Amino acid sequence: MADDMVRRAQRFINTVYNGVPGIPHVDEDGVTGWSTMYALTRCLQHELGLTSLSDSFGPTTLSTLQSKWPTISRSSVPPANIIRILQSGLYCKGYDGGEIDGIYNDRVAAAVTKLKTDMGVSDAFPGDATTPKVFKGVLNMDAYVVISGGSGTVRTIQRWMNARYINRRNYFVIPCDGHFSRDVQKALMFVIQYELGMSDDVANGVFGPATKDGLKQNTLSTGSTGVWVNLFSAAMIFNRRDGVTFTDSFGSALASAASAFQQFVKLPVTGKGDFQTWASLLVSTGDSTRKGxxxxxxxxxxxxRALALKDAGYQIVGRYLCNVAGTTLNKMIQPFELTTILGHGLRVFPIYQTYGGAVSYFNFKQGAADGFDAIVWARHHGFKPGTRIYFAVDYDAIDADVTSNIIPHFRGIKQSIDEYGGGYTMGIYGPRNVCSRVGGQGLTSASFVSDMSTGFSGNLGYPMPEDWAFDQIATITVGSGDRRIEIDNDIASGRDQGQNSVVPPGISEELDVPFDSQYLGTLLSDIRHYFSTIGIEESGIGQPYSTEESFRILMAYDRLITNLARALRMRKSLIQVPLLWEIRHYSDLDIASDELVRQHYNNGIGGKIDGSTGLGQIFAATAIAARNHSVDLGILNVPKLNPAKEADLWPIWQKLNTEPDFNIGVVPHVHIWGANDVGAPRPSLDYSDANTLRVLVRYQGSGPDAEADGQKRLGLYRVFESFNKPLREK
Incomplete structure (x- = not known):
């Protein structure tokens, strides 16, 4: 919601600092955001005489402010614009800045006093003056009151930390918003080092050898008291352990909670605050020397290698289903490798990753395509129904990325897995926050956590996902000589035991592949030539799409068509033919028919209850019957509907009419249903011309006209196959 005083702060920036190099114009929208706070920081740097301006209120800004105005109050006399910057920041924080007039009046003094109380630093910085660290805390987006979803207990700890450590050189005011976060986690590491006796020159916030050695000397157990118990209970609360209170006394309740946490992360259950427990609370890897x-x-x-791994105590192997196109790394499961793995008593779980290394990769359509591809590869390697496939998010995804791209991506994967996976389930590989949020949406059932990346924003400040199955903590080498292999050492929770058998490899199948764009022109030319031989011109009266336009529309969906064909083990040509035919023959009559269906359902009178529609010109009743048949065969997992019930017809008709991906996805099921209807075998990779013809005829209907039409479509099928067959045989 816009705030007039925030708008005035933004106007102050734009008016007073207009044209100052390094200070950008900000939108005067009345909404506090980082752009406004960054601009105020640059304004302060300019007033301090700094020539290199930046968004960061860093050491130079802090030390310069400290040297010039160690306190800003009614009795000090900094330039009025510095007071105005402070007043603007207070308003952006939700405190009364006393107008933006450059006067440190009673209202400003009261606001600063309230702010310091909220921060927890009123004892460390008594009175109503603004100190440099408080000023730094004003010019950011941190909140100092509990915000939505925050915990009062967490806020108590945050204020306690600020009060106790704010005078240490590298400790700055942390948020007091009731939320555990990256900044709070980093501050906690500094606090641990301070309590270990490290000086300001030594403490660096890194979980290094000295910190580890110090924690090993501070094991806590029932009866322990003091600040170390405060810190241990705080770390437990930050990691969302139920039933823990912030305390300086290690009692039976805290010991019980420690045991539960140790069991959760698969540590020896001691009920103590020992080193491995501290490590698991403080960094995502925990004790990275743990044996997985x-x-x-x-x-x-x-x-x-299997012998070396077995001797080293490993039981479960994670291997990749496929390689990444365009790369030379051969990371995929090799022929007969699974036989070797399983034959040595190891179990296996599959990982699907093509790219997944940037937010731009993730979206619903890519997810749906990845789901199809994973199904095909999992079946290729012989993984049985019930296998969980882990899909990778292999970069430092921020929370906004999860919302905008990654969750939609996994919805796409889930749609493909649910509908075509035949019993496969979904897991996720990625940072803690990504795993927790995607799992929280019900999109995955287990997490493979990339905890080795301790600095990832999605790991630092986030607890272990509740559904974790594997915890990746270190890259190590096992064995020597020909037994030597580099692996990522993973802790297993027991949620996923992996698979102990696969379907034995059969005859190699030549699945269709995406079309090679260099042949698009030649294929279009051959289609045009064939159409001319059967009397179909480039364009027709009352037909909005020419042959070329129809072809372009069809080929825009090549990835989807290829994935459907691969997943259902049929020829993509069989899907392409009716689509191209119907798009090219789409006419004004079809437009009128669609309008009649809408009229029936929207107006409640007249019109008609169903009609062929969309790219494949499919009736809703036909789509329902076909999908029901595939459900009965176990190749599609969707609710069965009633093709005679208008309440079922209308939603399906609308999807057929408005969602091209859905319409195209129905085409192969119409073929499977149609084959059954005419007594032909289910479409397969080695389908005969005779059966192909019967299915193409049935798609059109029945009778002499359908027979004649089917013969023409068979010729078109052969044109597509003349290109698809060589590509899949490469």
């Missing part, structure tokens, strides 16, 4: 029972790798697990 699972691992993942990009290297083939052959017999010597």
């Amino acid at each position: 029972t699972a691992f993942d790798c990009v290297t083939e697990v052959n017999t010597p």
Whole structure:
């Protein structure tokens, strides 16, 4: 919601600092945001005489402010614009800045007093003056009161930390908003080091050897008291452990909570605040020297390596379903590798990752395509129904990325897996926050956590996902000589035991592949030539799409058509033919028919209850019957509907009419249903011309006209196959 005083602060920036190099114009929208806070920081730097302006209120800004005005109050006399910057920041924080007039009046003094109380630093910085660290805390987006979803207990700890440590050189005011976060986690590491006796020159916030050694000397147990118990209970609360209170006394309740946490992260259950427990509370890897029972790798697990891994105590292997197109790394499961792995008593879980290394990769359509591709590869390697496939998010995704791209991406994966996966389930590989949020949406059932990336924004300040199955903590080498293999050492929770058997490899199948764009012109030319031989011109009266336009529309969906064909083990040509035919023959009569259906359902009178529609010109009743048939066969997992019930017809008709992906997805099911209807076998990779003709005829209907039309479509099928067959055989 816009605030007039925030708008006045923004106007102050634009008016007073207009034309100052390094100070940008800000939108005068009355909404506090980072752009306004960054601009105010630059304004302050300018007033301090700094020539290199930046968004960061860093050490130079802080030290310069400290040297010139160690306190700003009614009795000090800094330039009026510095007071105005402070007043503007207070308004942006939701405090009364006493107008933006450059006067440190009673209202400003009261606001600063209230702010310091909210921060927890009123004892450290008594009175109503603004100190440099408080000023730094004003010019950011941190909140100092509990905000939505925050915890009062967490805020108590945040204020306690600020009060106790604010006078340490590298400790700055942390948020007091009731939320555990990256900044709070980093501050906690400094606090641990301060309590270990490290000086300001030594403490660096890094979980290094000295910090680890110090924690090993501070094991807590029932009866322990003091600040170390405060810190341990705080870390437990930050990690969202139920039933923990912020305390300086290690009692039976805290010991019980420690045991529960140790069980959760698979540590020895001691009920103590020992080193490994501290480590798991403070950094995402925990004690990175822990011995795991699972691992993942990009290297083939052959017999010597399998023996070395088995001897080292490993039980579960994570391997990749496929390689990344355009790269030379051969990380995928190799022929007969699974036989070797399983034959040595190891179990296996599959990982699907093509790219996934930037937010731009993730979206609903890419997710749906990845789901199809993973199904095809999982079946290729022989993974049985019930196998969980882990889909990778392999970059430092911020929370906004999860909302905008990653959750929609996983919705796409889930749609493909649910509808075509035949019993496969979904897991996720990624940072803690990504795993927790995607799992929280019900899109995945287990998390493979990339905890080695301790600095990831999605790991630092986030607890372990409740549904974690594997915790990736370190890259190590196992074995030597021909038994040597580099792996990622993973802790296993027991949620996913991996698979102990696969379907034995059969005859290699030549699945269709995406079309090679260099042949688009030649394919279009051959289609035009064939159409001319059967009397179809480039364009027709009352037909909005020419042959070329129809072809372009069809090929825009090549990835989807290819994925459908691969997942259903049929020829993509069989899907392409009716689509191209119907798009090219789409006419004014079809437009009128669509309008009649809408009229029936929207007006409640007249019109008609159903009609062929969309790219594939499919009746809703036909789509429902076809999809029901595929559900009965176990190849599609969707609710069955009633093709005679208008309440079912209308939603399906609308999807057929308005959602091209849905319409195209129905086409192969119409073929499967149609084959059954005419007594032909289900469409397959080695379908005969005779059966192909019967299915193409049935798609059109029945009778002499459909027979004649089917013969023409068979010729078009052969044109497509003359290109698709060589591509899949490469």
